[in-house]
Amino acid sequence: MVASTATSAREKILSTAYALFTQRGIRDVGVDEIIARAGIAKATLYRHFPSKDDLVLAFLQQREQLWTFATVESEARRRGADPEGQLLAIFDVFDDWFGRDDFEACSFINVLVEMGRTHVTGRASIQHLNTIRSVVERMAEQASLREPAEFAKSWHILMKGSIISATEGDRQAALRAKAMARQLIAAHRS
Amino acid sequence: MVASTATSAREKILSTAYALFTQRGIRDVGVDEIIARAGIAKATLYRHFPSKDDLVLAFLQQREQLWTFATVESEARRRGADPEGQLLAIFDVFDDWFGRDDFEACSFINVLVEMGRTHVTGRASIQHLNTIRSVVERMAEQASLREPAEFAKSWHILMKGSIISATEGDRQAALRAKAMARQLIAAHRS
DNA sequence: TAGGTTAGACAGACAAGTCTTACTCGGCCT
């Protein structure tokens, strides 16, 4: 079947790019390495993704699905007993994540910093970071916190700051952020 | 005089590299662009800096002098009335900084993310970030706060998180971080 | 048969770093 072959080629490319881009960034990974690892031809890659930028944009969307939604949000909601506990559980998820030896930091921050905020992929990264913030905002609403939008912006500062600290090597960054997060929740209770 | 000519050539290279690297990052700026803007010959650059990496390392040290020490620390100490006020004034300095239209974010974070934590320049960036943390730690000691080392690590999370938020476009990130910083100080008072 | 696929050559741009040639100029020697 044509459709399934095409789909599986596209998925091979995307999953290979996902692994390489998350670990080593965008500029350090060339399309030649992607096609070699994916076992596909260069023409096939350029058939599915007209340019490397398009592949990066698809990668960022994949990252949003697998990381933002399927990992951070889902896991935090599962682990927390109540809405406030679900918010705090974000940093428990982070704590596990920071402890992994293949910890690769936040691809959205990475791409934003690497490509710049005016580049098409940098702008997309800002949108995906906004998605994370809006996930937090929704959880804050469910916890009946005051000013959920402002709360989410402050909360997001803790998330991003702890990720950078973890990249530097601070294995306890998530717990530190969680302690500050507790105070932030207290300050936003009705 | 030979020495002064050499010094001025080195300074021309470094100040040009400083302007370009802070604004556009490392990988996006080639040595050809640096020599063109500095008005010096390629051989002169490679006489003073054996490789581009060496130039980047010198740039990071320059950044530490001009930004970490001469801007953030000095300004915060000048603006704050007492040690606690000096700590909080860091975020006032950040607030001014985030408002500048040539805001270029933290070069140490940028280089760390761009080059990776195992690269020689990435490792140097981690050291320079540690310097910032130790500046905060010293100020926390002067403010007689409990556990100044732990305090500084948490404080640094707020600094780095607010910088990323400012990069995304949140102009009030510094004030948001300052509010959380106030709570952190309160939690660390004796 | 037609459309997707593979393998790989190729173009064009750009990177870091080396090297050659000519120039400038302070300090030293005769």
Next chain:
DNA sequence: AGGCCGAGTAAGACTTGTCTGTCTAACCTA
């Protein structure tokens, strides 16, 4: 005092390697 030497410099060609993206030609397979 005048001429020369050597170090630093300018300008830019050049090497080597990388990158993205295009293109050709043969090859499945529905």
